[in-house]
Amino acid sequence: MYQIIVLYGVPTDSEAFDQYYKDVHIPLVQKMPHLKSFSVSEGPITIIGGGGPYYRIALLGYEDLKSLEDLNRPRFPRHSPGSLRNAFQTLPVTADC
Structure with a gap:
């Protein structure tokens, strides 16, 4: 299993972040091709050894590397620039693959 x-x-x-995430972001993520699992943390996040602070952690699971590579194809449901700006203008986002 590969994870993002x-x-x-x-x-x-x-509150605005949670509402947007639930109503807009999660439905888009669930349409991603080849997605095998999806989970989002709730509640306080503690990272042993430091790091953060983080509000949420999302894990997206894929069966193989080819599935991840397919995400770069045009059929992937992308956010509009305005949609991303609305969701993330007030917080830093780090994506690790």
Whole structure:
């Protein structure tokens, strides 16, 4: 199993972030081709050894490397620039693959 790990910094407005994430972002993620698993943390995040602070951690699971490579294809449901700007303008986002 291959995973994409997305670390979300602490938003200025957590209620607005949560609402947007639930109503807009999660439905888009669930349409991603070849997605085998998807989970999002809830509650406080503690990282042993330091790091953070993080508000949410999302894990996207894929069966193989080819599935991940397919994400670069045009059929991948991408966010519009305005959609991303609305969601993430107030928080740092780090994506690790």
